[in-house]
Amino acid sequence: MVPRTLLDALTSLVVLVGADGRVLDAGAAARTFLGERLAGTIHLRDLIDVVEPSSRVRLRDVVPRALSRTGQWRGTVDLVDTAGNPAPYLLSVRADPDGGFVIAAQDTEDVRAREAAERESRAKDEFVARLGHELRTPLNAVLGFAQLLELEPLAPELHDDVERIITGGRHMQALIDDVLDLARLRAGRGDINKGPVNVLEIVQGVVELVEPLAAQRGIRRVISPAEPLVADADRRRLWQVLLNLVGNALKYGREGGTVRVGIVPVTGGRVRIEVEDDGNGLPPEAMNRLFRPFERLGAERSGVEGSGLGLALSHALVTAMGGVLTAASRYRVGSVFAVVLDTIDVRFDDAYGDPDDDDGFAPVPAVTDRPSAGSEPGTEPVDSRLRVVHVSGDPATRAMVTHVLRSSLGADTVCVPRAALALDAVRRSRPALVLLDRILPDAPVEELLRVLAADATAGQVPAVVLTTDDDPRDLTKLRQAGAVGVVGAPLDVNAVIAAAGHLAVRNGGRHQAAHQ
Template sequence: RKSIDHILRGGWHLLTLINEVLDITRIEAGHMDLSPEPVLVSQVCQETLALIEPLATERGIRLAGGVGEECGWHVVADQQRLKQVLLNLLSNAVKYNNAGGGVTLSCEKVGGGQLRVGVRDSGPGIAPDKLARLFTPFERLGAEATGVEGTGLGLALSKRLVEAMRGTIGVDSTVGEGSTFWVEFPLADGPLAGLGRVEEEAPSLAARHGAARTVLYIEDNLSNLSLVEHLLEQRPGIALLTAMQGGFGLHIARERQPDLILLDLNLPDMAGAEVLRLLRDDPRTSVIPVVVISADATPGRIERLLAAGATAYATKPLEVRRFLAILDEALGEGERV
């Protein structure tokens, strides 16, 4: 049994190494798909803390922070990649901590309209002469001799991801006291900002349908879900179904047969383009109109998805008038006998 466990750990270690090398290669080649949009930081913090909790419990490390009002801000980032970065920082804070230590996730506004998200540990700290090598690929600063598993690529990848999202990453450390790794991203208005003003200017857009309609929104960003939910509340004849993962969205689409599907491209379990392909290949969902919603407004991406079977393409942040017009047209096309 120990041999099998050892082989499995080695396999997962190798897979992680390969994925991290591929991610770095994509970034350096300019081929990394990113979807920058307003992201609610508290949501990402809560999700990453939940993911790291089993490891922390196993190692007797206390987790704190990440859920207060100080993290209730939006920043411009790719939600999945921001989660990947924070998960890496939290994982390191747990793995390289002292026995019975603690890890705190915090947020604070800093100069230049930025929000800083910090991961503080109570570990041994890092000597000043080693700090410059922290973000070098395959550099573990001697940690390979401690028995703690790692690839030496996590921080290098995190730095490249943060910078690709136009953010900043850094570290403050004191030997014998611990380290704080932090990232900074530009603050942004949430999707609901200014919505009331738009509604007052265009009340005629809140048209009502006589027959009951069902719309499925596949999206993992809670702020975007809230925005669409708020818009559709103006239309009593439309019922909204939601799914925060592509696989679950496919299941709902097949079981419930909605009149329209709104599809985000940047999902946690699978690419939105793959969800679209599976929807179009399945006879149960092939005729349901699909409106893609994404922050990626490049003409090539839009053309490819429309050619793959998307009914329309709406870019984030959503422009309310255009979105409601697309919704009206798609629902009209989606009437089935």
């Protein structure tokens, strides 16, 4: 029995139930929420009115099945308070060793408050966007008339004044463009067109473009290592982000020093692009203000020009591309900014791609003795006959699945970060199995299953869905859409093999895939 003092200390609504269904105890938060409904309650069924009617139907079958299989269930349920108002709660039910179970419900009020704050933030961004559009009209008139005056036979001093108007106007125009861009991105309406991007090519182009500034300050540029990884990104936007980061490194770096741009593969099928300088760095108290708009962190006193929008816009652009922009700095030592993006595995372009198909990027040569993205050194060598395409928007899940499949089956996993890239990956790599996460970042998994099933090549490859949901209606929908099986998370390799039984025959540690 859990001590009453511990139950009362919990902010969640906690109810302890015995093996016979009797309510044994409840925490203080649960007693307050239940009120008089708890008085005289002997059995759990006496509290049925606490659950909103539409949720009762779903829980009646799902929870007992989950408890018998895994010993726990977790999901969102509408609970009714003493005033009769339903509200969403995150409910978890866990079996205990004595045959009873513990029910815990957590109010999602914090989630709703965060959503309200996000809506307010989006409203502010929309206001800024409208304001920017309003400012553009008079500014365009100012610049237009100033350029007409520039053509007139004016006195030299007046020509200088006109040039100042044009220079200032263009600076303000660029500032408005950045503000509008940032507002659109933060409102979720950014112009992002993702596709395969050769990272090394972009880095080399940016470094070459900033050559005049580097030469002016005597700063040496280093690209390391020069690995031709292909990122899933917007080419123009990635160029914009790296140009800002490398430009900042040159502006704020030590004169006569070094700026290093590193390209590093990261577990989970990602790439990390690092921009490192040996400048003055930033004090710890400045780091939490780094990506705020118009925040220059004291650089305005250095004489270096800037608006304070570059890092805020870069952060929003990387986030919109599904990546992460981080920063680390040591005061008086230097700073490192890192862009982490999903990669696209194009090892099989030469083997299976159409030679007349111009993808707009140079294919990465297939290397048979290197581990697949996200795998760990020292594990069993991959069996190229057992190749799996795994579609997941979560880098941690991609890393986990790659490791499990490699260590258990010696499988070569091709990681795909979103649904839009899945069909092409299957066509190119000819896998033995397609493993799909239930939740994908850009499309419902049912839609992707139907797309794969309709393709002459992909339709021959069994597709299995990885999910934490055990709602039988949902599982039926997935199978109707084309899944040969559904397995639970974390990944159970035996369940995968059972779901796609013809996949592999394990004999003396050898694994063979049946390729169509």
